[in-house]
Amino acid sequence: MKAARKGARKGASSSRLGWIKWLFIVPVLAFIVVQLYFFFQIWWWVDHNPTSTAFMREQLASLQEKNPQAVIQQTWVPYERISNNLKRAIIASEDANFSEHEGIDWEALQKAYEKNSKKQKVVAGGSTITQQLAKNLFLSGSRSYVRKGQELIITYMLESLMDKQRIFEIYLNVVEFGRGTFGAEAAARHYYRTSAARLSASQAAKLAVMLPNPRYYDGHRDTGYLNRRTGVILRRMGAAELPE
Secondary structure, eight states, rough: HHHHHHHHHHHHHHHHHHHHHHHHHHHHHHHHHHHHHHHHHHHHHSSOSSOOOHHHHHHHHHHHOOOOOOOOBBOOOGGGGGHHHHHHHHHHHHHHHTTTTSSSSSHHHHHHHHHHHTTTTTOOOOOHHHHHHHHHOOOOOOOOHHHHHHHHHHHHHHHHHHHHHHHHHHHHHHHHTTEESSHHHHHHHHHHHOOOGGOHHHHHHHHHTTTTSSHHHHHOTOOOOHHHHHHHHHHGGGGOOOOO
């Protein structure tokens, strides 16, 4: 009888240990599967163009709640058919060290942290072009430490599998420029009725300045800040280093 009870207790204990083990194993396996999905998707995009992004799909769903017929405006154009003015303007405005860093600009992050601490609110982000692309391709607009950690992992995958020019080409074609407007070609036509290849320096600088808050500036295209910041970016564009 005692042996039977002892055996039963041992079996119950073993069963509990088994469940505890699986409580750890299942999340780890799920995490690995998700990372493999991201890895192989990025690998595919090395020489295939994305047809949409998580950010596009999220915004389309939001637009279609009000208008079921709403569509996203986006036309893919090759890197060489996008004005160097826009390339230089975006690097000058968003990520001056894009050609040099490996996905994360730790110096820019430190400066953003110091500026936010001084203002006691978020006034600077410090995200690189690669980080922004990682978020746009795969993640939602929500903010959390888990999402930020995933963003960093995807960022390093992008930098490992793609050269800088390919990262920038995809970014230029999928970044949000306004409500339902994504990519350089759609932005050039939406704001200036021209092509991405024909954007002037001043037009490109203004588009670059809109990027941190494109939906707002889509409806407020002539604010004092927008005009002042456009002048600053125009002066910086000459020093912007394009990826090769």
